[in-house]
Amino acid sequence: MAKITIPAANVSYDVSEGDTIARAATRAGLGFPYDCNVGECGNCRFELLEGEVTYLRENPPAINERDVQRKRYIGCQALPHGDCTIKVPLRDNFKSKFIPARTSGKLTEMIDITHDIREFRFALEQPNGFLPGQYGLIAAPGVNGARAYSMCNVTSSGEQWHFQIRRVPNGKATTSLFDQLKVGDTVGLDGPFGMAYLREDAPRDxxxxxxxxxxxxxxxxxxxxxxxxxxxxxxxxxxxxxxxxxxxxxxxxxxxxxxxxxxxxxxxxxxxxxxxxxxxxxxxxxxxxxxxxxxxxxxxxxxxxxxxxxxxxxxxxxxxxxxxxxxxxxxxxxxxx
Ligand SMILES: Cc1cc2nc3c(=O)[nH]c(=O)nc-3n(C[C@H](O)[C@H](O)[C@H](O)COP(=O)(O)OP(=O)(O)OC[C@H]3O[C@@H](n4cnc5c(N)ncnc54)[C@H](O)[C@@H]3O)c2cc1C
CATH class of the missing domain: 3.40.50.80 (Nucleotide-binding domain of ferredoxin-NADP reductase (FNR) module)
Structure with missing residues (x-):
């Protein structure tokens, strides 16, 4: 367990083993900016003031030379080694209504939608709700690094998360999911994440x-x-x-x-x-x-x-x-x- 402190916001939160600095912040109810969660977009960049950090995903694509010089890291992939002090602008709109949690899901059903899109239905070990339009991270068997997939269902109990996934030719996670996963198998799931959810308070077409x-x-x-x-x-x-x-x-x-x-x-x-x-x-x-x-x-x-x-x-x-x-x-x- 490591403690992360953000002095400018006067807050500290814990990061448990294997979790990243940005994801743990969201679990702590903080509005840590992020988007893709796979190290590509860089929206979760933060500055390391004190402490030591390594990466879950080696060399996340979002990082550049200037980031390295300025001790800036990609939060969704950053693993703290001991307590750290960081600088990041927290924003309320990044707070999650449903607190993201790491759990597992048992595949209950697969339905082919087209020649390359299949729906995968998982029953969660620890149910968690999500807003329509949000995504989860699936740890596909034998694949390094969880991938982001959006849910297609609507649920009040959060017991089932359904994903419509397009097979990517030679894609590591999709090949594993399409060719190896069988009904009854279990995968690691994390979420929900994402800000592109339905705005019910916006009465427009x-x-x-x-x-x-x-x-x-x-x-x-x-x-x-x-x-x-x-x-x-x-x-x-x-x-x-x-x-x-x-x-x-x-x-x-x-x-x-x-x-x-x-x-x-x-x-x-x-x-x-x-x-x-x-x-x-x-x-x-x-x-x-x-x-x-x-x-x-x-x-x-x-x-x-x-x-x-x-x-x-x-x-x-x-x-x-x-x-x-x-x-x-x-x-x-x-x-x-
Ligand atoms: C927010 C979001 C929502 C998405 N929703 C859907 C969806 O609903 N349906 C769908 O079909 N696809 C969705 N995708 C795309 C999906 O996440 C995968 O990129 C796609 O399935 C290809 O994965 P692959 O491993 O088969 O292909 P590959 O070509 O092997 O991998 C490419 C993808 O994996 C990521 N990646 C590679 N290595 C790592 C690592 N070590 N750690 C973490 N990530 C890594 C890359 O950033 C890239 O996104 C979504 C992506 C994002 C970011």
């Missing part, structure tokens, strides 16, 4: 934009928004992009929601129109951000927008939303890597 691996959090948000009394009567627009028709999914899940076809609208989009398997496609074509811009134009600035997917898609969506003058407070996403 909702736009969910997703591509590939971004399906899961957008399904969770849509499910919760459809059931929310506070959002009663609001439209939910779900635009989902894939390369070819075999990538397209999500509609069946939305069809189960009350209001589908009335206030819940689904628009699939494919980008590889030249592919032979795309022949006969009569739906929208192009990229999700362009299709959304064409469909909603200036109305976007009045919507609450959630998006998730591969980094290139997310960057294009963000650019489009900024051009559409969407206030930052109405834009919700976690960076995927």
């Amino acid at each position: 909702i736009l969910c934009l997703a591509g590939g691996s971004g399906l899961s959090p957008m399904i969770s948000i849509s499910r919760a928004a459809a059931a929310s009394e506070a959002l009663e009567g609001r439209n939910i627009h779900f635009v989902y992009g894939g390369r070819t028709p075999r990538d397209i999914c999500g509609e069946e899940m939305l069809k189960e929601l009350r209001g589908f076809g009335e206030r819940i609208h689904y628009t699939p989009v494919i980008s590889m129109t030249d592919d032979p398997s795309s022949a006969g496609w009569t739906g929208k074509t192009g990229f999700v951000h362009d299709v959304a811009e064409n469909m909603f134009g200036e109305k976007i600035a009045q919507m609450e927008v959630y998006f998730a997917g591969p980094p290139l898609m997310a960057q294009a969506v963000m650019k489009m939303l900024i051009k559409a003058k969407l206030p930052a407070s109405q834009m919700h996403f976690d960076q995927f890597y």
